[in-house]
Amino acid sequence: MTQEPGREERETMDVARADAEGVVPERTRPDDEPGPEDAELGASPEVRAYFGEGYGKVAGFTALLREQGELRGLIGPREVDRLWERHILNSAAVVPYLPRSGVVADVGSGAGLPGVVVAMMRPAVEVYLIEPMERRTAWLQEVVDRFELANVQVKRGRAEEYHDAFEADAVTSRAVANLTKLARMSMPLLRQGGEMVVLKGRNVAQEVPGARKVLRSFKAGEPEILAGTTVPGVEATTILRVRRG
Numbered sequence: 001m002t003q004e005p006g007r008e009e010r011e012t013m014d015v016a017r018a019d020a021e022g023v024v025p026e027r028t029r030p031d032d033e034p035g036p037e038d039a040e041l042g043a044s045p046e047v048r049a050y051f052g053e054g055y056g057k058v059a060g061f062t063a064l065l066r067e068q069g070e071l072r073g074l075i076g077p078r079e080v081d082r083l084w085e086r087h088i089l090n091s092a093a094v095v096p097y098l099p100r101s102g103v104v105a106d107v108g109s110g111a112g113l114p115g116v117v118v119a120m121m122r123p124a125v126e127v128y129l130i131e132p133m134e135r136r137t138a139w140l141q142e143v144v145d146r147f148e149l150a151n152v153q154v155k156r157g158r159a160e161e162y163h164d165a166f167e168a169d170a171v172t173s174r175a176v177a178n179l180t181k182l183a184r185m186s187m188p189l190l191r192q193g194g195e196m197v198v199l200k201g202r203n204v205a206q207e208v209p210g211a212r213k214v215l216r217s218f219k220a221g222e223p224e225i226l227a228g229t230t231v232p233g234v235e236a237t238t239i240l241r242v243r244r245g
Contacts, residue, residue: 042084046231051092057120057147062088064143065111072139074111085234090199091117093228093237094172097197098122102169105130105189107159108176112140114199118172119152129154130162159185167191174199179207179223179240180214187218190244196220197241199228204240219245 041047042062051058062083069075069083079086091114098104101124106115109129119127129152131137137156144152155162171186171194179200186196200207208223215223221243227236 038082038084041234042088044231047084047089050089050231051121054120054123057149058088058092058117060147061112061116061120061143064146068139069111072135074136074139087111087113088117089230089234090114090228090237091174092121093230094118094174094197094199094239095121097195097226097228097239097241098172099125099169101125103128103166105159105162105166105168105171105186107171107173107182107186107189108132109140109154110136110175112143114172114174116140116143116149116152119149120147123151125151127152128162128166128168130159131156132158159189163188168194170195170197172197172199179204179211183211183214183218183220183242187214187220187244190218192244195241195243197239200238200240202238204238215242221245 042059048055065075065087066080066083070077070080075083075087094114095118098118100122103126104115104118104122105128106118107130109115109131112129115127115129118125127149129137129140131140131154134156137154140154143149144154166189168189169191171189173182173186176182176198177185182198183196186198190196205225211223223240223242226239226241228239229236
């Protein structure tokens with residue numbers, strides 16, 4: 001008799017399925033194309049200027065993720081040497097489209113991408129990191145404590161468990177699910193007029209028609225597909241923004 005997978009195993013399967021559906025933001029550079037050393041990129045004047053006062057904490061978080069991320073099952077072994085370009089700057093690209101105050105919820109926060117980066121760049125924003133897996137929430141709480149992120153709350157559970165718990169001004173996410181599923185998870189967390197602002201793959205436009213019925217149920221506006229740019233030499237990522245009516 002086949003044993004049913006446990007909760008954490010199911011969550012891991014969900015992430016793998018999301019990868020297969022192409023919802024992970026695209027790589028900024030093909031694997032066979034040489035690029036600058038990731039550490040050099042992270043220490044560059046352009047990146048320091050981009051993160052401004054938040055650079056010190058972001059750099060510390062990146063170093064901690066480089067040191068522990070693979071061992072703790074947060075990132076794959078191939079990601080360790082491209083954290084800045086593939087993950088940190090990719091996450092930071094969503095920040096200009098988020099409010100400068102209020103509440104931002106990061107659904108399926110995982111390693112803290114993009115939620116931790118958002119919190120470090122926007123200290124006036126209250127950030128809720130929503131994550132169902134215990135080992136990941138343990139990591140997130142360690143990050144919050146280590147970097148003294150007073151504007152962050154770690155909330156263990158699925159997004160659906162928080163649908164009546166609070167109203168966010170914006171909900172973000174990265175590599176969680178296709179747009180239809182993501183809208184069901186995220187829209188109920190928003191106040192009226194709040195926005196779902198998510199990092200998606202370049203083919204996200206293909207997901208919009210199938211998600212229209214769910215979006216209409218929340219009186220949502222027309223989804224916008226935006227370019228998330230960061231520093232020169234790093235390709236823009238794709239961001240989808242839609243407002244709850």
